[in-house]
Amino acid sequence: MAETVARTERAGHGRVLAALALAQFICSFAGSNMNVMINDISRDLDTTVQGVQVAITVFLLVMAALMIPGGKLTDRYGRKRCFLTGLVVYAAGALLSAASPGLGALILGNSILEGVGTALLIPPVYILTTLLYPDMTSRARAFGVIMALGGIGAAAGPLIGGLITTGISWRAAFVFQALVIAVIVMLGRRIDDPLPPDPTRSFDTAGAVLSAAGLVLVVMGILAADNNIWLMIALLVLGALVLWWFVRSVRAKEASGQEPLLSLTLFRNRTSNLGLVTQNVQWLMLLGSSFTVAAYLQVVRHYDAIQTGVVFTAATLGLLVTSLSAERLAKRRPQRTLIMAGFVVCIVGVAVLIALVAAYSTAWAFVPGLLLIGLGLGVMLTPSVNVVQSSFPEEQQGEISGLSRSVSNLGSSFGTAIAGTILVSGLTKGAYAAAMAALAVTGLGGLAAAALLPRGTGAGPATTPPPHHRP
Structure with a gap:
């Protein structure tokens, strides 16, 4: 009987984790899949590369700007309700984007509605994971799955978006998002909120x-x-x-x-502060490099959507391999060591990418660098999240989750904005190299922050205590 109950609980947790991981996947996918649609959207909606860049950046910006309020609302209305509401708003935005007659409607659907939906649904993903998996090892495994699908969504977004765009149209990519949301809603109905909502909480x-x-x-x-x-x-x-x-x-x-809205006591935790810096830089490098390489391939080398997407397969494979090893890596190495190693591999990957693309005209020149970037990001995405979320008790999970996701999405916005600004000044090899070099320099800042983390941070399953429970 006890074994049957345990199996049922594991299956229930599995369905919940699948819903949470798919939610992170589709939001990350939305942030990168439009990179391969730049030419198609520009032609269809009679706009420019810069217009599409604005739509992408505004989506990331809305997420970053509203993530802190979104995290705070989970305390008042409950994590499950915010999660499901965000999914519905997101789906409405995806369908409006699919039918958009012009850039304005695309920005309303993709940038605004999908951005608002994401800000509502993503904080519950991280709060629920922290509450449902109380020890470091199981939490590392759960965050490993979530961050793997999030990273794959960002890295494989160009490939999946390219296949859909080439096979059907760019509009079908937004219909695909709505269909995935429908699956998540079905899985998410089984979520049991570990904490009851508190309607008396002020906003x-x-x-x-x-x-x-x-x-x-x-x-x-x-x-x-x-x-x-x-x-x-x-x-x-x-x-x-x-x-x-x-x-x-x-x-x-x-x-x-x-x-x-946000207690300043959150910023008195040095370990968490440094972890937030590493999160910001990680997503800056991921989305910045994705936008830079995708724009260069399409505008300078005239690759179509599917060819551009195939090139990104190397980064996707790298992310998948290392992200899914998060639990095993967390048992063997301190979180600080993993984050530092990830930045080193990423920075080397950017340097390789710049050097090989300058020397060779073949698409294979992109593969080694993108593979290294994917491997490096996969190594450090989960530890950074784990370090931050595990630094606070249960009653502060809504605040720190919103802050954490806001910082990460702000990094995504910075990455796209900085790289895009450099690129649109002149889409040439020189501008491409300058944009990638700027990302590498930022990566050095992330490495410095990781080096300042306390030695042994998160080493093994027993060093970071689980969140405290309310009396």
Whole structure:
């Protein structure tokens, strides 16, 4: 009887993990699959490469700007309800994108609705995983599956999107997203929320507006770099001032005993802070390199969508191999060591990519570098998440999950914005190399942050305590 109950619980956890992992897959897929549709969308909607770049960046930006409020809402309305609501909003955006007659409708469907849906559904993925898997080893296995599908979604997005675009049309890629969402909804109905929602929890609306506005202004400033340097400076300064205003409002609310959108105590954990930096840089490198290589292949080398997607298979395989080894690696090596090793491999991969593409005109020149980038990212994505999520007790999981995902998606936005800004200034080998070099330099910053993590961080299954339970 006990064995039957245990098998039933494992099967239930398996279905829940499948729903959570598929959710991360489709959101990451949405962030990269449009990279191979640049030419098709530009022609069909009578827009430019820069117009498509704006749509991609705004999607990533909306996710980043709303992820903190999305995480906070899980405490008030429950993780399952936010998860399912986000899926429905996302599906509506995907279907609108599929039918869009112009760039404006595409931005509304893909960038806004899918972005809002993602901000609602992704924080519950990480909160539920942390709560359902209390020890380091099982949590590493679960996060390994989630991050593997997330990384594969980002890396294989160009291939899957290329196959669909070439075989049917770019619009069918959005229908594909809606179909996957339907499957996730069916699986997600079986989720049991470990914590009951607390309708009495307050929501800091002013803080949500200020944090979102500040992040939007900062990324828009980066996007403006190729058009007007003074506009860029003005937007960056204004964004910094709004974020400073947000911090001031948080301090005032905490001093008066009110509950702010984001407690500043989250930033007093040095290990978590460094882990957040590594997350940001990882996704910056992943989405930045994906956009750069995809744009170069299509605009400079005139590859079609499916040819571009095939080239990215190397990165997908690398991510798959190392991400699915997360549990075994977590048992053998400290999280700090894995994160550092991942950055080193990624940076070497970028250097190889630049060197071989400059020397050879064949598509095979992209394979070694992309494979190394995929291997490096797969090694470190899971440890970075594990380090951050495991640094806080159960009652702070909503806040830290929203902050963690916001930081990661902000990295994705930065990667696409920075690389895109360099590329559109002149789509040549020189611009391609400059964009990739900028990503490598950022990777060195991530490596430095990883090196500052406490030695032995997360070493083995017993060193990081599970989240505390409420009395």
